[in-house]
Amino acid sequence: MISAHPKLTINAAFLQEIKDDNLRLYGLLDHLRACWLVNDPDVFRPEWFTELICDLRDQIAMHFALENAFGYFEKPLTSDPLLSAEAQRLLDQHEELYL
DSSP, X not given: OOOSXXXXXXXXXXXXXXXXXXXXXXXXXXXXXXXXXOOOTTTOOHHHHHHHHHHXXXXXXXXXXXXXXXXXXXXXXXXXXXXXXXXXXXXXXXXXXXX
């Protein structure tokens, strides 16, 4: 819902910075993608996959924590109502995506 009184805006520079700097997360995603592409039981070992998934969970948690702490501004002096609504929608997704 779009509010006439925006309650949230984004720190675009910070969000771009953590996106660009999160090489560990991108590396884990590449390894997981390789798991799906390689159909070889010698490569796809359950214990290796479990470790990758646990690392991915930790990296996503860190990414979301950084976004939540520094990527959004509550109660901005000025804001676009559409941007505020979209920022709130994205912020609300963090818990659902993490779980």
